[in-house]
Amino acid sequence: xxxxxxxxxxxxxxxxxxxxxxxxxxxxxxxxxxxxxxxxxxxxxxxxxxxxxxxxxxxxxxxxxxxxxxxxxxxxxxxxxxxxxxxxxxxxxxxxxxxxxxxxxxxxxxxxxxxxxxxxxxxxxxxxxxxxxxxxxxxxxxxxxxxxxxxxxxxxxxxxxxxxxxxxxxxxxxxxxxxxxxxxxxxxxxxxxxxxxxxxxxxxxxxxxxxxxxxxxxxxxxxxxxxxxxxxxxxxxxxxxxxxxxxxxxxxxxxxxxxxxxxxxxxxxxxxxxxxxxxxxxxxxxxxxxxxxxxxxxxxxxxxxxxxxxxxxxxxxxxxxxxxxxxxxxxxx
Amino acid sequence: xxxxxxxxxxxxxxxxxxxxxxxxxxxxxxxxxxxxxxxxxxxxxxxxxxxxxxxxxxxxxxxxxxxxxxxxxxxxxxxxxxxxxxxxxxxxxxxxxxxxxxxxxxxxxxxxxxxxxxxxxxxxxxxxxxxxxxxxxxxxxxxxxxxxxxxxxxxxxxxxxxxxxxxxxxxxxxxxxxxxxxxxxxxxxxxxxxxxxxxxxxxxxxxxxxxxxxxxxxxxxxxxxxxxxxxxxxxxxxxxxxxxxxxxxxxxxxxxxxxxxxxxxxxxxxxxxxxxxxxxxxxxxxxxxxxxxxxxxxxxxxxxxxxxxxxxxxxxxxxxxxxxxxxxxxxxxxxxxxxxxxxxxxxxxxxx
Numbered sequence: 073x074x075x076x077x078x079x080x081x082x083x084x085x086x087x088x089x090x091x092x093x094x095x096x097x098x099x100x101x102x103x104x105x106x107x108x109x110x111x112x113x114x115x116x117x118x119x120x121x122x123x124x125x126x127x128x129x130x131x132x133x134x135x136x137x138x139x140x141x142x143x144x145x146x147x148x149x150x151x152x153x154x155x156x157x158x159x160x161x162x163x164x165x166x167x168x169x170x171x172x173x174x175x176x177x178x179x180x181x182x183x184x185x186x187x188x189x190x191x192x193x194x195x196x197x198x199x200x201x202x203x204x205x206x207x208x209x210x211x212x213x214x215x216x217x218x219x220x221x222x223x224x225x226x227x228x229x230x231x232x233x234x235x236x237x238x239x240x241x242x243x244x245x246x247x248x249x250x251x252x253x254x255x256x257x258x259x260x261x262x263x264x265x266x267x268x269x270x271x272x273x274x275x276x277x278x279x280x281x282x283x284x285x286x287x288x289x290x291x292x293x294x295x296x297x298x299x300x301x302x303x304x305x306x307x308x309x310x311x312x313x314x315x316x317x318x319x320x321x322x323x324x325x326x327x328x329x330x331x332x333x334x335x336x337x338x339x340x341x342x343x344x345x346x347x348x349x350x351x352x353x354x355x356x357x358x359x360x361x362x363x364x365x366x367x368x369x370x371x372x373x374x375x376x377x378x379x380x381x382x383x384x385x386x387x388x389x390x391x392x393x394x395x396x397x398x399x400x401x402x403x404x405x
Numbered sequence: 406x407x408x409x410x411x412x413x414x415x416x417x418x419x420x421x422x423x424x425x426x427x428x429x430x431x432x433x434x435x436x437x438x439x440x441x442x443x444x445x446x447x448x449x450x451x452x453x454x455x456x457x458x459x460x461x462x463x464x465x466x467x468x469x470x471x472x473x474x475x476x477x478x479x480x481x482x483x484x485x486x487x488x489x490x491x492x493x494x495x496x497x498x499x500x501x502x503x504x505x506x507x508x509x510x511x512x513x514x515x516x517x518x519x520x521x522x523x524x525x526x527x528x529x530x531x532x533x534x535x536x537x538x539x540x541x542x543x544x545x546x547x548x549x550x551x552x553x554x555x556x557x558x559x560x561x562x563x564x565x566x567x568x569x570x571x572x573x574x575x576x577x578x579x580x581x582x583x584x585x586x587x588x589x590x591x592x593x594x595x596x597x598x599x600x601x602x603x604x605x606x607x608x609x610x611x612x613x614x615x616x617x618x619x620x621x622x623x624x625x626x627x628x629x630x631x632x633x634x635x636x637x638x639x640x641x642x643x644x645x646x647x648x649x650x651x652x653x654x655x656x657x658x659x660x661x662x663x664x665x666x667x668x669x670x671x672x673x674x675x676x677x678x679x680x681x682x683x684x685x686x687x688x689x690x691x692x693x694x695x696x697x698x699x700x701x702x703x704x705x706x707x708x709x710x711x712x713x714x715x716x717x718x719x720x721x722x723x724x725x726x727x728x729x730x731x732x733x734x735x736x737x738x739x740x741x742x743x744x745x746x747x748x749x750x751x752x753x754x755x756x757x
Contacts (some may be wrong), residue, residue: 087722096655118531120590147528186591191737218523297741326717348724349587404717 085350089130089361090120091182094152099175102155102235106203109173110144112154118149124210125188128152129353130169131180133397138165139304139359141207142184146214152181155235157203171228182353187360188302190214193274196222197402199262199287201279202229205236209304210277212244223247225265227283230254230333250292266290269298276304303358313397316372320396324348324405325367327405339391339401348405350391357393364391369401408435409709410553411657411734412519415529416633417655417667420544421511424448424481428472430463432659434518438505439463443470446738449483452503456487462502486525511536512544513655515633519738529632532653534671540651543686549666549697551704553632553658555712555728556666559700560635560654561596561627569695573688575603575623594726595628598674608688609641612681613648613674629727632734633657649673652689658683662704668693 094111102108113119127141144153158170163208173179190211198215200208205226215222224247228234231252241249251260266275266287275298277287284301291299298300317336322342327349331342340362343350353361357375368389375390389403410447416431419440428441430453437453439462451472453461460476466471471488480489485504487496506517506524512535517524534540549556555648564581567574574581578600586597600623610617626638635654640647655667673682703712717725 086585087589090588090590120593121528122591126591147526149528149531184591186733189733189737192740214526217526218520269731329717349719351589 087351089129089182089185089351089353091180093178094119094181094341096173096175096177096179097151099173103237104232105158106153106155106233106235107157107158107170107173108143108153108235109169111154111179112150114178116150118151120184121149122146122152122184123186124190125206125207126184126186126215127188127359128154128181128183128185130154130165131182132165132168133172134164136163136165136168137182137353138169141188141302143206143209146210152184155203155206157235174390180365184358185353185361188278188300190276191274191300192218193272194220195270195273196220197273197275198222198224198268199227199275199277199279199283200224201227201277201283202233203235204277204279204283204302204304205234206278208276209240212240216244223249225249225251225260227251227260227279228253262286263290266294269294273298275299276301278304312374312395313372315397317371317396317399320398321400322396323368323400323402325402327403329405333395338393338396339389343391343405350405352392355392357390360390362391364389365404367402367404369396369398371395371401374398407739408658409661409680409731409735410434411632411731411738413517413523413527413738414519414632414734415508415515415517415524415527417513417665418450418507418516418657420516420546420667421448421509421514423661424514426467428463428465428467430461431665433516433665434658436518437461438516439472440507440514441467441472443472443483445470447483448507448509448514449485450505450507450514451481451485452505454502455479456502457490457707464664501685513667515630530634531752532634532636532669534651535669535734539676540671540673541676541682542669543682543689544669545690545693546660546665546667547693547697548691549664549700551664551700552661552709552712553656553664553706554728554731555700555704555709556654556656556664557632557635558712558721558724559696560637561594561629561724561727562718562720563598563627564718565639569699570692572605573692574602575606575609575621578603583719584722587726587753589726592630592730593630594723594730595626596723598623598625599623605641608684611684612650612672612688613641613643614681615643615648616657619643627723629723629730634732647673650685662708 088321095114096109097112098110100108122142127139130138140154142152143153143155156166156169161164188207196215237250241250322331322333322339329346329348331346333339333342340352351361353359358377360377366389371389372395374393424440424442428439428440438450439453440450442448453463455462455474457479457586462474464471465475473480479487481502482488485502487500490496506521508515515529521607535542535717567578567580584596585599588595602620605617620644628636630636637652639650651671653669657665659665691698
């Protein structure tokens with residue numbers, strides 16, 4: 073236990089996410105270029121619970137942090153499973169996982185967190201592209217268990233690269249469409265599939281950016297709130313709003329702290345410098361960890377996560393990338 | 406009115422030792438429930454009304470593996486099927502009681518108030534210390550006239566201790582330090598607070614047998630394990646030995662304005678010492694009574710709406726996170742976007 077002095081000087085709490093070292097219990101090839109890793113506590117302990125759509129961070133060498141969806145059984149308190157695609161354009165994360173994480177390897181993990189939660193609905197349309205199948209896998213199980221009506225469109229370049237496709241076709245062939253471009257000689261016709269908004273149906277989509285953009289476009293005429301998507305890479309950088317300010321003030325109401333944000337400093341960095349407790353992970357505006365509630369002021373949203381409706385509502389901000397259009401931004405921190 | 410508690414969650418309905426030969430009627434989560442144990446040891450939970458005239462089944466009796474209604478004598482098996490109607494040879498087709506999924510993991514009997522099909526996808530928090538031999542445990546249960554989130558938030562912010570429990574915090578401790586650490590996961594939040602060295606409070610000296618005039622480090626930890634469970638740890642260190650007191654609170658809404666609390670208090674020292682057990686029991690009873698009195702005073706005065714629309718302190722950080730976890734669960738159940746639960750009542754207090 074730390075000393076009394078240490079206890080006395082503490083003035084503000086360090087907020088952090090559950091972080092621990094796990095070991096790779098099992099590694100198997102799930103498809104061409106995809107490995108599935110089962111991570112367990114080295115002492116056999118329970119891991120925190122999670123819900124479909126959750127992801128964890130793998131904290132790799134040299135400060136690399138990568139997010140991977142959990143795709144095992146949420147009831148299994150002993151195992152977290154992730155599926156990792158070796159990205160030819162890897163910035164280092166997936167290559168490190170493929171080359172170094174073998175059975176018995178240790179790896180630092182953080183989380184879980186969930187910014188892609190499965191909202192209750194009588195009907196779902198799931199659309200997965202490639203490795204985007206990972207969060208969808210547990211959603212499919214959950215929807216099935218709850219007795220909801222669901223369909224899955226699973227798209228990929230060729231069947232050999234599509235993890236879990238065979239198991240999905242075998243067990244739920246009536247509900248699953250597996251579409252491999254090379255077998256069909258063309259892309260799947262998303263426009264036709266999404267032409268008629270289905271009654272009381274939520275659309276959940278995860279995959280590469282072109283797929284997400286296409287689904288966003290073809291769902292525009294669906295009822296507001298129908299579409300839920302998850303990104304693992306930032307969209308092309310958002311243009312600053314016309315009235316975006318270079319310098320502004322952030323007021324943290326609960327902590328009674330005021331910070332100045334200017335130039336190359338992000339709101340998040342300014343908050344961290346002032347010891348205001350806040351979580352963060354991706355620093356690219358895609359994971360949502362550093363989200364704060366806006367009590368006053370107009371944010372300049374630069375993230376890839378909030379929906380248009382959420383932006384219009386103006387009560388949330390991702391502090392790692394977004395800025396301000398008003399001179400004072402009051403946050404619930 | 407929409408309930409403030411998620412239904413897709415396991416809650417404690419009773420402790421295992423409460424369920425003897427007689428059926429037990431209890432209002433849980435806005436429903437009247439009868440809990441009973443068949444002669445094969447299996448526990449079951451039904452809506453507390455006979456499918457015939459709505460008579461409370463908790464007024465009936467258990468006959469072997471059947472629950473018998475005390476009005477016309479209809480018998481139900483553990484799956485809720487009516488299997489015998491005394492006045493006619495065949496049971497009306499499909500006659501049954503509404504059954505709630507339950508899960509018995511002693512000392513708790515957990516109930517799932519939500520859609521039964523979804524129960525299998527979820528598990529209640531684990532509390533292994535309640536069954537481990539190195540811990541001594543005593544328990545108590547009570548009901549408090551306050552919303553269940555007030556109970557959670559009260560326990561998650563212990564900063565009132567030097568005000569409310571002036572004589573029971575370490576002597577000379579005028580205020581509790583801020584949290585040293587808050588740890589979050591998707592579904593839980595925990596905090597840790599380190600206390601400056603201080604002599605022992607009377608109850609600590611009585612419990613541990615240590616020299617009260619010495620100087621001791623302490624650690625206080627609290628965990629929101631689920632909407633149904635809070636765990637608090639008070640750990641005192643001396644000479645490399647940690648004296649732990651753990652209070653496990655199963656928190657079950659009875660209605661929007663009343664809550665059942667099933668508490669287990671565990672400690673890892675003085676095994677088999679009756680004097681320590683008696684002293685700790687009476688100490689905890691005193692705390693429980695004062696906690697309940699404070700909660701009922703605020704609940705009667707402002708209700709949960711008044712409570713939650715107040716100004717938040719830094720000490721409320723863990724409670725606010727718990728509120729957010731619950732808000733997300735409620736939004737998902739309501740079919741709303743869980744990222745924008747629309748629940749936060751936080752408002753700007755800074756005037757322009």
